[in-house]
Amino acid sequence: MHTKPEPPEARAALPTGRAALSGLPAARAALRGLPTRLGLLARAGGTGLLALLALPVVLMCACLYVAGFGLPLLTPLLRGVRRLAGAERRRVGVVLGGPPVPEHYRPLDGPLLTRARIALTDPAGRRDLLWLPVHGLSGTLAAVLGLGLTISAVNNLTMPLWWWAVPGRAPSGVGFAVDSWWKAAAMLPIGAAVAVLAVALAAPLLRGQARLTRPLLTPPDGSVVERLAEVTASRAAALDAHGAELRRIERDLHDGTQNRLLAVVLHLGLIERALERDPEQALPLVRRARRAAGDALDELRDVVRGIHPPILAERGLDGAVSALAARCPVPCVVHTAGLTRTPAAVETAAYFVVAEALNNVAKHSRAAHVEVRLTREEDTLVIEVEDDGRGGADEHAGSGLVGIRRRAAALDGRLSVHSPVGGPTRLRAELPCGW
Known part of the structure; x- marks a missing residue:
């Protein structure tokens, strides 16, 4: 039995059809991930609006600080900016597929003047101030574009439903008012095209905006002087930690173990007197002394465990x-x-x-x-x-x-x-x- 050979045009069209079929899983994956991407875009828009609102507040606080009145407001304001940047670091990590962007702030501790000096000289804090307008504009624009396309697609695809439910009062379409069934039906292909565009642009908008702001959120490479300051602070913290640990051990020994051992000594003294006067009364005192010695041993073990837990080595x-x-x-x-x-x-x-x-x-x-x-x-x-x-x-x-x-x-x-x-x-x- 002889078969008729396929024409060259049909054979040439086969790879294209297979490529289209192979693209279906990618399209389905893009649709499944669309709610997550829209949520991340909404978060970008929310933090972007907060950044735009924070910018004039920061400028006003700076003017008050120069005038000598804004010192109490400086620390809480910069802490708020740090929290906002921290939320964006976590979002950027999710968008770019990795851990949250690390942060490296100097702790705002100490008296008011010390906190203000740290806030004004912290390189990461200065980068946050540059990040505010960049993220405020880019995050808001990305959210408006991505969410706006999605809302427009839903509006156009549901236009016949609106026209059926509320005839004569349906929302306007793209470029013309919907006042008839054929215009409402004509919105379906337009809505489908806008939906495809929204799905196609959601991921690039997210990644592009995240890549734009990530350099400003990433801790700067410290200079030798800054690194020396960090090492000095680390050494001071080590000395403080060592001193606090010694004071804790001394307190535990004084308030716990020493009192337990003192109880053992007192019981031994009572046993000595009982053996001289009435030996039959010595046995209960011996038991008490034994319990007190056991308590002292348990207390001492707890102190040792607080210095270096033996379970770590085991x-x-x-x-x-x-x-x-x-x-x-x-x-x-x-x-x-x-x-x-x-x-x-x-x-x-x-x-x-x-x-x-x-x-x-x-x-x-x-x-x-x-x-x-x-x-x-x-x-x-x-x-x-x-x-x-x-x-x-x-x-x-x-x-x-x-x-x-x-x-x-x-x-x-x-x-x-x-x-x-x-x-x-x-x-x-x-x-x-x-x-």
Whole structure:
């Protein structure tokens, strides 16, 4: 049986048809990802509007500062700008497919004049002031274009429905008023074309705007002088952490172990008198002395465990953190996949960071769930503790965050806390371990 050969035109058309079919999954993936992209564009528009609103406030505060009246407003205003930039760093990380853009601010601590000096000389803070107008314009324009095309597509595609539901009062189409069925039907192909354009432009708009603002959000490369200042601050933080640790050990020994041992001495004195006068009364005193000695031994073990937990040497950091999570009263999940051994000083600091963070969650957060993640990013150990509690963590309200920051700074590390009122609270500590 002979078959008729296909003409060359038909054979040439086959690859094109296959290419069209192979593009269908990509189109379906683009449609599935459209709600996420629109949400990210809406976030860009929201933070862009906030940046535009913050810009005149910053300029007004600068004028008041020059006039000598804006000093109390400077620190809270720049903290607000830092929070806004932090939200955008997380969004840019999601858009570009990676971790959040790192931040490197100098902590605004100390008296009012000191905080103002730090705020005015911080290079990352100055870059934030440049970022405000750039993101305000680009984020708002990207959101208006992307969301506007989507709204226009929905409006045009639903025009026949509007005309059927409210005849004579349907919304206007593109370029003409809809006052008949054929004009309403004519909006369908226009709406389809606008929808295709909205789907095609959503991802480029997101990536382009994120790439435009990311350099301004990325920490600048520090100069030798700045690096020397950081090392000096790190050394001071290490000395402060060491002094605080010594004072804690001294307090624990004085208030706990010493009192327990004193109780043992008193019981031994009572036993000595009982043996001289009435030996039969000595046995209960011996039991009391034994219990007091056991309590003193437990107290001493707790002090030793607070200096360097033996579980770190026995089970490693992942096992030690899992033990902390098991003792936490709030249900806790630990993620340590792929975690490798790090220097002992880093593991010790990481252990106490997690311990203090979980202690804060149990005491203050009213959370129902908490997650701990430990990962190794090149030469940095990253610790993240996130809970679903009420938020509003204040570093200066006795929440233990000062001690965590001091431990991180002692190793030239960084600590960032994001805790809006209402939650969730996310603590991220970065400890370098490549030295």
